[in-house]
Amino acid sequence: xxxxxxxRTALLASALLATTTLSGLAADVTPERLLNADKEPQNWLxxxxxxxxxxxxxxxxxxxxxxxxxxxxxxxxxxxxVGIGDVSLGGHQSTPLVDNGFMYxxxxxxAVYKVDVRDPAKARIMWVMDPGTNKADMFIAAKRGVxxxxxxxxxxxxxxxxxxxxADTGELVKTVQFDDMKTxxxxxxxxxxxxxxxxxxxxxxxDRGARAHIDAFNADTGEHLWRTYTVPxxxxxxxxxxxGNTNAWKxxxxxxxxxxxxxxxxxxxxxxxxQPVPMFDPEYRPGDNLFTNSTVAFDVNTGKMKWYFQYTxxxxxxxxxxxxxxxxxxxxNGENRKIMAHFGRNGFFYTLDxxxxxxxxxEQYAEKVNWTDGIDPKTGKPVEYDPNKDLQxxxxxxxxxxxxxxxxxxxxxxxxxxxxxxxxxxRTHLSYGGGLEGCSDVIVDANTDSGTKPAGAAGHVxxxxxxxxxxRVKGSVTxxxxxxxxxxAQLSVPNAVYSGVVxxxxxxxxxxxxxxxxxxxxxxxxxxxxxFNAGSLSSAPPMTYSVNxxxxxxxxxxxxxxxxxxxxxxxxxQDIQNTSMLYVFSL
Numbered sequence: 001x002x003x004x005x006x007x008r009t010a011l012l013a014s015a016l017l018a019t020t021t022l023s024g025l026a027a028d029v030t031p032e033r034l035l036n037a038d039k040e041p042q043n044w045l046x047x048x049x050x051x052x053x054x055x056x057x058x059x060x061x062x063x064x065x066x067x068x069x070x071x072x073x074x075x076x077x078x079x080x081x082v083g084i085g086d087v088s089l090g091g092h093q094s095t096p097l098v099d100n101g102f103m104y105x106x107x108x109x110x111a112v113y114k115v116d117v118r119d120p121a122k123a124r125i126m127w128v129m130d131p132g133t134n135k136a137d138m139f140i141a142a143k144r145g146v147x148x149x150x151x152x153x154x155x156x157x158x159x160x161x162x163x164x165x166x167a168d169t170g171e172l173v174k175t176v177q178f179d180d181m182k183t184x185x186x187x188x189x190x191x192x193x194x195x196x197x198x199x200x201x202x203x204x205x206x207d208r209g210a211r212a213h214i215d216a217f218n219a220d221t222g223e224h225l226w227r228t229y230t231v232p233x234x235x236x237x238x239x240x241x242x243x244g245n246t247n248a249w250k251x252x253x254x255x256x257x258x259x260x261x262x263x264x265x266x267x268x269x270x271x272x273x274x275q276p277v278p279m280f281d282p283e284y285r286p287g288d289n290l291f292t293n294s295t296v297a298f299d300v301n302t303g304k305m306k307w308y309f310q311y312t313x314x315x316x317x318x319x320x321x322x323x324x325x326x327x328x329x330x331x332x333n334g335e336n337r338k339i340m341a342h343f344g345r346n347g348f349f350y351t352l353d354x355x356x357x358x359x360x361x362x363e364q365y366a367e368k369v370n371w372t373d374g375i376d377p378k379t380g381k382p383v384e385y386d387p388n389k390d391l392q393x394x395x396x397x398x399x400x401x402x403x404x405x406x407x408x409x410x411x412x413x414x415x416x417x418x419x420x421x422x423x424x425x426x427r428t429h430l431s432y433g434g435g436l437e438g439c440s441d442v443i444v445d446a447n448t449d450s451g452t453k454p455a456g457a458a459g460h461v462x463x464x465x466x467x468x469x470x471x472r473v474k475g476s477v478t479x480x481x482x483x484x485x486x487x488x489a490q491l492s493v494p495n496a497v498y499s500g501v502v503x504x505x506x507x508x509x510x511x512x513x514x515x516x517x518x519x520x521x522x523x524x525x526x527x528x529x530x531x532f533n534a535g536s537l538s539s540a541p542p543m544t545y546s547v548n549x550x551x552x553x554x555x556x557x558x559x560x561x562x563x564x565x566x567x568x569x570x571x572x573x574q575d576i577q578n579t580s581m582l583y584v585f586s587l
Contacts, residue, residue: 029099029148031196035264042546044098047145047191047421049502049543051262052327054424056503057544061551063506066587067520067530073120073552073586079128080107080558080580091560092540092580093142094191095421095500098554101547102126104167107580108142108560109135110157112165115582118547123584127170131157142539142560144258144419145191147199149219154199156188162201162217176222178203178215191259194219195269195300202256206274209251209462214271216303226303230254230273230291238290241313243390248285251462253277254292257322258419263338266355268297268306270327270340275320278464281446283402286390288313293321295342297357307357312346313385314392316401317371317442318413318467319346326424326431327354330483341424341482343417343433347410348375349480349487361485365478367437367492370410371396401444410439413467414498414562421500421541427507428523430479430488434497434511436566438473442466472569475513477501477526491526493519495573496566498559500541510542510553514563515573518542518555518583536579539563553585 029045037043037050041058049055062070080092091108098104101118111130117123147154153165156178164174178188178201187205194200199219203212216225231252232238242249253276260271273296276282276289294310312319326341332351340354347366352359359380372382372394379385384394391399398404417435424431444465475497479489495513503509508529509521516534521527537559544553558580567573 027100028150030150031194034194043100044096044543044545045148046097046193047095047147047259048261048324051264053261053324054326054328054426055324055421055501056424056426058505059544059546059551060505061546062504062508062544062553062587064508064522064529067506067508069587070520070530070532070553070585073584074123075584076115076123076125076582078105078107078113078556078580078582079111080109091142091537091563091578092556092558093560094145094556095541095543096554096556096582097146097148098545099148103554104146104148104153105556105582106143106146106155108558109133110143110155112146112153112155114153114167114170117552117584120584120586129165129170129172131161131163131172133158142189144189147192147194149194149199154192154194154219156190156192156201158187158189160188162188162192162199162222164222174222176217176224190256193259193262193269195262198225198300200260200269200300202260202271204255204257204274206253206255206277207279207461207463209277210255211250211252212255212274214256214298214303216300228298228303228305230296232290241288241290243286244284246284248276251277252285252289252292253279255320255322257320258324261325261327262300263327263354265338267300269300270295270297270325270354272322272325272342273320274322275315275318278462279318280316280442280467281401281444281464282314282316282391283400284446284464289315293319295321295325295340295352295357297354309352309357309359309380311344311350312382316397317409319344321345322419323417324422326422326482328424328482330429332360332483339482341431341480343422343431343435343480345415345418346371347416349431349433349485350380351482351485363480363485363487365433365480365487365490366411366416366435367476368410368439370408370439402446406441406443408439408470409442412436412438412469412473413440413442420498423501423503423509424482425503425523427503427505428479429481429483430523431482432477432479432501432503432509434477434499434501435475436473436496436498437476437492439470440467441470469565469569473566477509477511477521479526489524489526491521491528495570498539498563498566502542502544504544510544512538512540512542512555514538514559514566515576516557532585534583536577536581537563550586555583557581557583
């Protein structure tokens with residue numbers, strides 16, 4: 001794969017760049033630092049905090065006793081905003097990274113910012129790198145983070161580019177084209193994952209009819225190392241699960257919408273895959289449709305699949321499983337186990353053995369689930385699953401979804417917990433997930449994609465039908481015990497959690513709801529201990545860091561049109577305006 005030089009005219013740097021001095025430099029983010037990220041509690045070096053994706057901070061200066069005194073320390077205005085009537089998917093969905101007083105942010109359209117956060121009274125943007133993504137493309141999805149490696153900030157774009165940016169100056173020094181835009185559109189969204197000298201990038205774009213793949217590059221040179229497709233070609237293992245005569249495998253989806261985890265002990269990187277395409281019309285793609293709706297473990301050196309677990313075979317409700325996979329060491333039935341915990345978009349909390357993908361347990365966490373009567377405790381499959389059927393019906397489907405057409409599915413097609421980052425507390429030994437509570441109306445239209453264009457062409461959104469909120473969408477935060485699989489606490493909130501959570505050693509869980517309310521919850525009871533009204537849409541997860549011994553809570557405010565849609569049946573919220581701001585809080 002060739003590297004293409006980028007002209008300096010492609011770089012948009014703030015006027016402040018010219019005055020940046022050596023005081024704006026930080027130590028290189030080496031592979032050793034990333035491997036030991038948990039030993040730097042003041043920093044947040046990768047999108048999910050560390051390779052285990054626990055998103056747990058050992059900072060405890062802000063705690064249950066004093067969180068009531070939390071106040072705004074500073075704000076920084078950013079770009080990437082979209083208007084209240086804009087159909088774009090722009091809006092914040094990313095976690096800021098912090099390295100020794102310098103914060104790195106990507107906005108909804110892929111512009112990357114470096115912010116000096118060493119002194120709250122002087123917080124400022126040091127540089128901005130705008131890749132020039134087409135902001136008029138209504139289906140360019142929001143970016144969910146960047147990666148730090150040595151003196152680089154590595155980001156991705158909606159038009160399939162991987163970018164290397166110099167962390168000290170903001171200069172764009174290298175770019176790699178991930179896919180051929182003429183034949184595919186991977187629509188990169190998830191933050192890259194650096195493992196040693198390798199850069200792992202997951203392709204998205206399944207909604208457009210892409211055949212998704214995950215790739216590895218040399219993190220220094222950009223050289224392409226390996227590629228593994230989610231959907232197997234004919235003759236490959238799993239291809240027998242794509243039946244019929246439509247060649248659906250060629251554009252079968254299985255996207256990587258969120259960054260995976262990494263287990264150094266096995267050298268496996270573990271990622272969740274998206275739904276099959278078209279998502280609402282299973283008759284176009286009979287069979288279980290491997291390896292969509294799955295968690296998959298890949299060998300970091302070769303890209304070979306080592307194990308997989310599929311949650312909802314033959315899915316017709318868009319219950320993909322791209323969400324965070326928490327790597328946890330715990331006791332299960334008195335035995336030491338290396339497990340993986342996952343809040344499923346389909347409404348169930350799963351635990352697997354992370355060394356081989358063996359199913360351990362599943363328990364419902366969403367308040368309302370109607371698509372199945374439960375999960376088989378032996379197989380981990382929905383109890384209605386029939387391996388002899390080409391088309392699964394589960395509880396609410398029919399032998400022909402096209403003839404049945406409209407159904408009401410619960411949870412909402414967005415989840416449950418979707419790609420929203422979850423957290424595991426080493427203090428309480430509980431997993432926390434924030435998500436949606438509600439149902440969706442789902443219809444099938446085999447002849448169109450979203451009712452506007454002929455189906456089947458790569459690059460066109462291809463749903464095979466449509467969906468809408470069947471009722472007001474509310475939210476919840478749930479605490480699950482991964483050792484037992486049991487629900488320990490749940491908080492219902494008036495509006496959807498479309499952001500994520502972070503747990504801290506101070507006994508707190510932070511999250512936001514789509515109306516812009518920021519919450520600090522007791523990590524045992526989930527009782528709200530503090531709230532703040534940001535007054536705008538919210539779809540990005542909070543994080544925490546410290547500088548000069550002082551702890552801060554940071555969150556990006558300004559949501560996507562999906563966050564807006566979560567409020568479409570909520571009285572009094574029709575006129576909430578969108579913005580693009582960094583909010584930072586302290587005692």
